[in-house]
Amino acid sequence: MTGAERGDILQNSMTYGLFTGAFVMHYGAEKVGILVIPAGPGNTERQINLMRDFGTTMLHITPSYALYVASVMQDKGINPRKDLKLKRAYLGAEPYSEETRRKIEDMLGIDIYNCYGLTEMNGPGVGFECKYKQGLHIWEDNFLMEVVNPETGEPVPEGEIGELVLTTLNREAMPLIRYRTRDLTRIIAEPCKCGRTHRRITRILGRSDDMFIVKGVNIFPQQIEQVLMSIKGVAQNYQIVLDSYDDMTVKVEIDKEIFDGKIDRLIKMKEEIIEKIRSATLVKPKVELLEPGTLPVSEGKAKRVIDNRTI
Amino acid sequence: MSKVYIISVFAENKPGRLERVTKVLTEANINILAFSITSTNGFGVIKFMVNKCKEAYDLLKEKGFTVSLNEAIGIEMKDQPGGLYEVVKILSSKGINIESASVYVAETRKRAYLIVEVDDTSKAMEALSGEPLKFLNPEEIQ
The missing domain is CATH 3.40.50.12780 (ANL, N-terminal domain)
Structure with missing residues (x-):
């Protein structure tokens, strides 16, 4: 496909x-x-x-x-x-x-x-x-899919965001019924341009358990990532560090190529990051600009959120 | 009148960063003639003028530093009271704004140079060409 x-x-x-x-x-x-x-x-x-x-x-x-x-x-x-x-x-x-x-x-x-x-x-x-890259077709002949509210377990109306729940239809020996994935997505019911009739889901928006709360606001790491990747001068690697319930620190590596020796430009970039994250999440973060190669490199699943809060 | 070059290195404001940079220069037997550090909440830029600019730049880049090579103008000052004033008076009369500056003392108590980075180096040099100023020639520092 x-x-x-x-x-x-x-x-x-x-x-x-x-x-x-x-x-x-x-x-x-x-x-x-x-x-x-x-x-x-x-x-x-x-x-x-x-x-x-x-x-x-x-x-x-x-x-x-x-x-x-x-x-x-x-x-x-x-x-x-x-x-x-x-x-x-x-x-x-x-x-x-x-x-x-x-x-x-x-x-x-x-x-x-x-x-x-x-x-x-x-x-x-x-x-x-499929080649249209507009959501993922679920093989509905193999899996029964539902999207539920992660707190109540009740199905959400079609098209709303919730936790994906799957039931195997063809697996023998160990069928799983209504398995809660903890993955957040929503169903796209409209037919796809490719002609397949299996319904699609959006890209996984996060995990119902990797969401974190700062200042009472629910935040998903993907919201931060989306902002960072839209800013010129930010390298690939980033990390979100939580030391208290009122603050989040976003550590960002700068892109070597854009460094021109001017500190003003870095300050502006930092302000832009702060402002864009604030408008995306409603929480004003602390931002640290780091030298490229400072953050640990991921070779498997990246660990983006470091939660040091003890309670 | 020729341009000189300044090497800028991005660094987090943490112990050991300046040490790492200067160690590389030391091992390559590169002499630092002028330097400055600008630091603001958590990060900063270290600037050097060295005797072997291109070599130092390539070396730092190869070692993984975030580094850039910037044009600058070196203007001679008398190393005595009023030396800096005489120079900046002319710069400001020409509307030239200094983005960053450091000092290279060529002969103590006699001759020093104000090394400035400005917005548009070529334009600034043109504006200064008729002024009674002496400029640092890159060959003098090699």
Whole structure:
């Protein structure tokens, strides 16, 4: 549904081992006749060498790691459009914003498709984007989907945001009935331009349990990410640190390329970040500008929120 | 009249940052002639004029620092009372605004240079060309 076909070469940079993500994609791709390079995450230079040596056309990777790999390519002077054969990537395992998708697409010169799944439902492939990239089709012949209010457990009206609840329809031996995913999304009931009749969900907006509360306001890390990725001069990595219930500190790495030695510009950028986060979340954050490479690099699921509050 | 260059390094305001930068310069046997630090809530910019500018810039970049190379003008001042005044009087009469400045003392108690970054270096140099000022020649500091 995204154009992958026999002859493609998939570099699978998800963790193999006790994580279904890598395996489902691996076996699925083999079934289509796609060569799979079981790269696993990490060792970024080797990842790039593999892409070059094998002529990798597709990646399966987490968003945070994709951003990191793309920035390493930039540092090493590799132009993916010329030096590599990448066409598309499948991103999953972490929620991320539309801005991040566009940023990675632009950095790597590829199409990126969202993929959704969870170990309890056999891993990725519960939902997948088609070429229109406007939500993920859920395979409704395999899964019964509902969206409920996470607090009451009651279904919400179609189209409203809530927690996705899934029931397996074809699984034998261990069917799961009304499994609460903790993933927040909403159903898009309108028919898709691609002609598939399976209904879609929006990208995962967050987890009903990774939301945090500051000054009594519910905030999802994706809201912050969306703001950061829209600001020029901000590098890929960021972290939200919570030390009290009244403050949040957003740590942001600056982009090496925009640094021109002028402190005014940095101050303006910092003010812009504060103002945009305030208008998106209603909470005025503290912002720290960091040197690139200061924050820990993610090679799997990124840890974006550091909650140091004890009560 | 020729331009000189200033190296700017972005740094968080934390112990050890200046040490890291200067260690790199020390090991490459690069001499710092003038330097300044501007710091504001949590971060700052360290600026250096060194004897081997391009080399220092490439080296710091290679070592992963967030660094930029900026044009500047070096203007001679007498190292005596009124030395700075005489120079800035002319700059302000030409409407040239100083974005950042540092001082390079070439000969103690005799001759120093005011190193300034301005908005538009070429334009400022043109404006100053007819003035009774002596400018620092990059060859003098190599």
